[in-house]
Amino acid sequence: MAIREDVIVIGGGLAGSMAALEAADGDASVRLITHKKSTLRHASGLIDVLGYLDEEEPVADPFAAISELPDDHPYSIAGEAAIRDGLARFDEAVGDTYLGSHTDSNALLPTFGGAVKPTARYPAAAAAGLASDSRDMLIVGFEELTEYNAGMLADHLDAADVPFDVEGVELNFPGEYAHDSRVTRFAKRLDINEDVDHDGQTMGARQALADAVAPHVGDAERVGFPAFLGDDHTADVRADLERELGVDVFEIPMGPPSFPGMRLADQLKDALDDAGVHISAGNPVINYEADGDEIEAVIVDSKGREVPYHAEEFILATGGLVGKGIDSDRDGTVEEPIFDCHIPHSDDRYDWFDEEAFGNQPFAHFGVRIDEGMRPLDADGEPEFANLRAAGGVVGGTDPVTEKSQSGISLTTAAVAGQRARERAAKREVSQ
Amino acid sequence: MSDAQQPSEFDATTAVDEYEPVDVFPSSEDMDLRPGADNCYKCTSCDTSCPVAEVNEDFPGPKFQGPEQWRLKRHEDVDIDDSIMSCSNCMRCDDACPSSVPLSQMHNTARGEYVEEHLDKRSMEYLRNRMLSNYRTLASIGSKVPRLANFVMGLGVTSYLGEKIMGIPSERDVPEFATETFRQWWKKRGGSKVSNPDKQVAYFHGCYSNYNTVEVGKAMVRVFEEFGYEVLVPKQQCSGTPMFANGMLKDARREAEVNVRELGEAIDNGAEVIASCTSCSMALRQEYPELFDIDGVEELSEHTWEALEFLRVHEDIGQAINESEVDPQAFAYHAPCHARNQGLDRQAVELFRDLDGVTIEDVGDSCSGISGTYGWKSEKYETSMKIGAEMFDHMEHAEGDVGMTECPTCAMQMNHGTGYEIRHPLELLERALV
Known part of the structure; x- marks a missing residue:
C-alpha cells in the first residue's frame, strides 16, 4: 500500500502536535491523522504544569512539588527530565509568542x-x-x-x-x-x-x-x-x-470560542508544516491491523471507505472524555474506541462520580495507564502493544483539571512518546 | 432521553411515543435528525469556523441553522428562518464539529424546505437561483455555439442587464465556454487508449471540466492512462452541488438518479468512480446518501474517489513524483472547503513539494468565499469578496504567481481577486508524469 510512514500520530490537539514534532526531529517520516477541530479551540491557551496539590494554596514551583505526587501519576512515571523536555519542545515551537520559560516558578494570571x-x-x-x-x-x-x-x-x-x-x-x-x-x-x-x-x-x-x-x-x-x-x-x-x-x-482568556487556543492551534499547525510532518485531517481512525503485539496499520474511515495507513510506531493522542479519545456508555462501559486499550473503571456507572461537584471525581481519572515508555497497559499491567504509545488526555490516573496539569501532562507524555517512537523507528530501519 | 429521575406524573408510554422518529416524521422520506441535534454540546467550533458568520453580522451561524432551528421546528409553529439562504454550503461546520452533528445535512434540508414553501416561484430570486443551479443546462446550450456565447456574455450590455434584471454581479466575468467540450474530445479521440478490464475507472468530469476547463479532464485521462488504467466516461448529469446550495432538492434528486444509475453500472462492472472536482466527489460521497434514498446510493458513495486521493492509495505516486522534474514554477495553493471535508486539503501540497522544479505554498485555511453559485448573486457578492480577502492577501504574499486548486469556482474567485492564472493539480501531475 502506498501510504506508509515511520511514525503515525493519531490526534491533532496539543499532545498529538507536540508528539509529532518530537518524532519528526530527525529522519523519521511522521504523519499526523486528525479528525475534527481539537479541544484547543476551547482551551485557555495557558500552559499549566502543576497548579494545585490540594484545594488550598497554588503551587509555587511545580518542579519542587513533583516528588509529592503518587507513583502512578503520569509525571512520576515520565520523570522531571521529561517535563522539561516537553516544555523545551513547546518553547521551540511557539517562539517568542509565549513567555514564562525564564523561571521554574508558576506565573499567576487573571481568568x-x-x-x-x-x-x-x-x-x-x-x-x-x-x-x-x-x-x-x-x-x-x-x-x-x-x-x-x-x-x-x-x-x-x-x-x-x-x-x-x-x-x-x-x-x-x-x-x-x-x-x-x-x-x-x-x-x-x-x-x-x-x-x-x-x-x-x-x-x-x-x-x-x-x-x-x-x-x-x-x-x-x-x-x-x-x-x-x-x-x-x-x-x-x-x-x-x-x-x-x-x-x-x-x-x-475567555470561555469558548477561545482565540488564544485557536491561535495556538494555528501556530502548532505551522510548526508541523515546517517540520515536514504530513497531516491528514478530516477523517477518523476507526480500527487497526496487528501482527501479534505489533500494530501494522491503522484504518482510516475515509467517508465510508476504509483506508489503511502503515507505520512502524503509533502514538495515540485522541484526548479524554471531552476530546472523545475515551468513550463511555450508560451500560457501564468506559472504553478507548480505536485499540480498545484497558481503562480501569467501575462497571457500575453510579461509582463514576462523587456527589460533591468539586469533590474527587472518579471519572476525571479515566484514561489508559502507561509504562515508562508511555505504552498503554492491559489489565495485567503489560503493554497492550509493543509499538503503541499514548500522550495527552487519553492518559489517566490523575485529575488534571483539579490539579491544573492538563497541558503539562500533554507536553510531557508527548515528549517521551515522540522520542521513543523516533528512536525505535530508526532502530528498526537499521535492522531491516 | 436522560436517565435523570422522571417526574411522578410521567407516563412512560405517551412520552416515549412522542419522541419516536416515526411520530416526529410522518413520512419515511424525511430523516430523523434528532440524535444529531442532541449530540451538540454548544462548543461553538462550527460558529467560529463559519466564513459567513465572520463577516456578516446578520447571519446567525451554523449552530442556529442546524441543531437549534431543528429543535425550534419540532414543537412550535415556526417557519424556517430566511437566513438559511445566506449559508453558502461550504460545509466547514461539518469539518469543525467534534461531535459529528450532521450540520450540512440539517442546513440542506432546511433550505430545501424554505425554498419549497416560502420562496415565491415567480420571483426573480427563484428564477435566478434556479438558473444558476442548473448551470449544466445553460452550459450545454452555450457550448453548442461557444464563440457566439462567449461574445454575447462578454458584452457590457449583457453584464449590465444581468446585474439589473437577474441579480448577477457585473464585477464577475462569466467563464468562457471551451470550443470543444470534454465529451466531444473524448468521442473524437475514440475513448480510452488503454484497455484493461482489471484496472478501470469511471470518470465523473462534472459540468465544469466538460464545458469550460476541458484541459483538466484531458489531464485526468492521460495521468490515469499513464498508470495503466482504462478510463470510462459514463453518461452523467450535474452532481447536484449548486442545487443543494440553492435548496433545489428536486432538481438535485433528478440528476442524482441518473448519476447513481449510470455510475452504478460501471461500479458493478468493477470500476471505481473518479472525480476531478472536489465538490462533485463531495456530493456523490456525502450529500447523496444524506439526502436521497436511491437504490445504489451507498455503493456509489463508497466507490467514489477524488483523482489524486485514488492515486495516493493505489499507486506509488510519491515515488513517481520524486523521480520527475518540471519547468520551475511556484504555486499558491488553496484547499477548497469541500476538499477539506474529505480529508484532502493537504495532499497536493505534500505531494508536489517533493517535485523537482516546483515550489508550492498552502495559502492558509480560509474559505475562498465564492462557494459555487453563492458569489454569483449580487446581494452576496460583497460577503463573498470579504470572505475571500484573507485568501487574496495570502496569495499575494506567497512566492508563487500561479494559483492552484481542485475546485473550479474557487479557481474563478482566486483569479478574480488576484488576476493569477489558476491550475488544477491534475494538470501539474500530467506535466510531471506524462
Missing part, C-alpha cells in the same frame, strides 16, 4: 471569572496582566458579550487580594452589532482594522476602540480586554491600542 490561575507558560498577549505585577489595572468589558463582565471580574480580583487597584468598565464595542454578536466578529474587525462608525465619524476599528476606552483609563497603567484582540494580527492590534492608550494592553 475571565476573576480568579487567579497558576500557570507555567502564557501567551505574550496576556503578559501585562500578571497578578504579581503591582501596577493598577483597568478591565474592559462589552455590553455585547453576555459571558464576560468587567465589573464582576474586577471585584473578584479585588477580593482575591491582588497587590494593585483594579476597576472594571462595561462599554459598547464601536460599530453596530446584534445583541448576541459573536466574538469572531469583533476579532475580525480588529484583525483587518475594518472601518466602523464611531462618534459620528468613520474610522478604523482599532482607533475607535481606543477612543472608547481612553476616557476610562484614569490612573491605570495597564488595560485588560477579553481575549479577542485580533486573530492573525493580534500583536499589531495590541501594539496599536497600546500606542493610542499610552498604557500596556493585555488579554484575559
Whole structure:
C-alpha cells in the first residue's frame, strides 16, 4: 500500500502536535491523522504544569512539588527530565509568542471569572496582566458579550487580594452589532482594522476602540480586554491600542470560542508544516491491523471507505472524555474506541462520580495507564502493544483539571512518546 | 432521553411515543435528525469556523441553522428562518464539529424546505437561483455555439442587464465556454487508449471540466492512462452541488438518479468512480446518501474517489513524483472547503513539494468565499469578496504567481481577486508524469 510512514500520530490537539514534532526531529517520516477541530479551540491557551496539590494554596514551583505526587501519576512515571523536555519542545515551537520559560516558578494570571490561575507558560498577549505585577489595572468589558463582565471580574480580583487597584468598565464595542454578536466578529474587525462608525465619524476599528476606552483609563497603567484582540494580527492590534492608550494592553482568556487556543492551534499547525510532518485531517481512525503485539496499520474511515495507513510506531493522542479519545456508555462501559486499550473503571456507572461537584471525581481519572515508555497497559499491567504509545488526555490516573496539569501532562507524555517512537523507528530501519 | 429521575406524573408510554422518529416524521422520506441535534454540546467550533458568520453580522451561524432551528421546528409553529439562504454550503461546520452533528445535512434540508414553501416561484430570486443551479443546462446550450456565447456574455450590455434584471454581479466575468467540450474530445479521440478490464475507472468530469476547463479532464485521462488504467466516461448529469446550495432538492434528486444509475453500472462492472472536482466527489460521497434514498446510493458513495486521493492509495505516486522534474514554477495553493471535508486539503501540497522544479505554498485555511453559485448573486457578492480577502492577501504574499486548486469556482474567485492564472493539480501531475 502506498501510504506508509515511520511514525503515525493519531490526534491533532496539543499532545498529538507536540508528539509529532518530537518524532519528526530527525529522519523519521511522521504523519499526523486528525479528525475534527481539537479541544484547543476551547482551551485557555495557558500552559499549566502543576497548579494545585490540594484545594488550598497554588503551587509555587511545580518542579519542587513533583516528588509529592503518587507513583502512578503520569509525571512520576515520565520523570522531571521529561517535563522539561516537553516544555523545551513547546518553547521551540511557539517562539517568542509565549513567555514564562525564564523561571521554574508558576506565573499567576487573571481568568475571565476573576480568579487567579497558576500557570507555567502564557501567551505574550496576556503578559501585562500578571497578578504579581503591582501596577493598577483597568478591565474592559462589552455590553455585547453576555459571558464576560468587567465589573464582576474586577471585584473578584479585588477580593482575591491582588497587590494593585483594579476597576472594571462595561462599554459598547464601536460599530453596530446584534445583541448576541459573536466574538469572531469583533476579532475580525480588529484583525483587518475594518472601518466602523464611531462618534459620528468613520474610522478604523482599532482607533475607535481606543477612543472608547481612553476616557476610562484614569490612573491605570495597564488595560485588560477579553481575549479577542485580533486573530492573525493580534500583536499589531495590541501594539496599536497600546500606542493610542499610552498604557500596556493585555488579554484575559475567555470561555469558548477561545482565540488564544485557536491561535495556538494555528501556530502548532505551522510548526508541523515546517517540520515536514504530513497531516491528514478530516477523517477518523476507526480500527487497526496487528501482527501479534505489533500494530501494522491503522484504518482510516475515509467517508465510508476504509483506508489503511502503515507505520512502524503509533502514538495515540485522541484526548479524554471531552476530546472523545475515551468513550463511555450508560451500560457501564468506559472504553478507548480505536485499540480498545484497558481503562480501569467501575462497571457500575453510579461509582463514576462523587456527589460533591468539586469533590474527587472518579471519572476525571479515566484514561489508559502507561509504562515508562508511555505504552498503554492491559489489565495485567503489560503493554497492550509493543509499538503503541499514548500522550495527552487519553492518559489517566490523575485529575488534571483539579490539579491544573492538563497541558503539562500533554507536553510531557508527548515528549517521551515522540522520542521513543523516533528512536525505535530508526532502530528498526537499521535492522531491516 | 436522560436517565435523570422522571417526574411522578410521567407516563412512560405517551412520552416515549412522542419522541419516536416515526411520530416526529410522518413520512419515511424525511430523516430523523434528532440524535444529531442532541449530540451538540454548544462548543461553538462550527460558529467560529463559519466564513459567513465572520463577516456578516446578520447571519446567525451554523449552530442556529442546524441543531437549534431543528429543535425550534419540532414543537412550535415556526417557519424556517430566511437566513438559511445566506449559508453558502461550504460545509466547514461539518469539518469543525467534534461531535459529528450532521450540520450540512440539517442546513440542506432546511433550505430545501424554505425554498419549497416560502420562496415565491415567480420571483426573480427563484428564477435566478434556479438558473444558476442548473448551470449544466445553460452550459450545454452555450457550448453548442461557444464563440457566439462567449461574445454575447462578454458584452457590457449583457453584464449590465444581468446585474439589473437577474441579480448577477457585473464585477464577475462569466467563464468562457471551451470550443470543444470534454465529451466531444473524448468521442473524437475514440475513448480510452488503454484497455484493461482489471484496472478501470469511471470518470465523473462534472459540468465544469466538460464545458469550460476541458484541459483538466484531458489531464485526468492521460495521468490515469499513464498508470495503466482504462478510463470510462459514463453518461452523467450535474452532481447536484449548486442545487443543494440553492435548496433545489428536486432538481438535485433528478440528476442524482441518473448519476447513481449510470455510475452504478460501471461500479458493478468493477470500476471505481473518479472525480476531478472536489465538490462533485463531495456530493456523490456525502450529500447523496444524506439526502436521497436511491437504490445504489451507498455503493456509489463508497466507490467514489477524488483523482489524486485514488492515486495516493493505489499507486506509488510519491515515488513517481520524486523521480520527475518540471519547468520551475511556484504555486499558491488553496484547499477548497469541500476538499477539506474529505480529508484532502493537504495532499497536493505534500505531494508536489517533493517535485523537482516546483515550489508550492498552502495559502492558509480560509474559505475562498465564492462557494459555487453563492458569489454569483449580487446581494452576496460583497460577503463573498470579504470572505475571500484573507485568501487574496495570502496569495499575494506567497512566492508563487500561479494559483492552484481542485475546485473550479474557487479557481474563478482566486483569479478574480488576484488576476493569477489558476491550475488544477491534475494538470501539474500530467506535466510531471506524462
